[in-house]
Amino acid sequence: MSNVVWIDDERAQQRENVGGKGANLARMLAVGLPVPRAFVVPTDSYREFIETCGLAKIIDSTIGRLDYA
Numbered sequence: 667m668s669n670v671v672w673i674d675d676e677r678a679q680q681r682e683n684v685g686g687k688g689a690n691l692a693r694m695l696a697v698g699l700p701v702p703r704a705f706v707v708p709t710d711s712y713r714e715f716i717e718t719c720g721l722a723k724i725i726d727s728t729i730g731r732l733d734y735a
Contacts, residue, residue: 669711673704683708 671678671688678684678692688706695701716722 669707670705671708673701673706678706683710685709 671684673688673692673695675692679689679696681689683689684692684706691701691704691706713722716725
């Protein structure tokens, strides 16, 4: 899969490919609702980016310190 998936691509309708927001927008477009032309970054590309840049450890560390109470 490329680093960009257009919202009118059938693969964009699957949450595991593009996340919830992207999939919902793609599904809305597929049923005829007015959605502007857009693209989404696939989840695999996002994961690769945060790993390569060293952000995954920072994100995990930050989330681990959050107080949800």
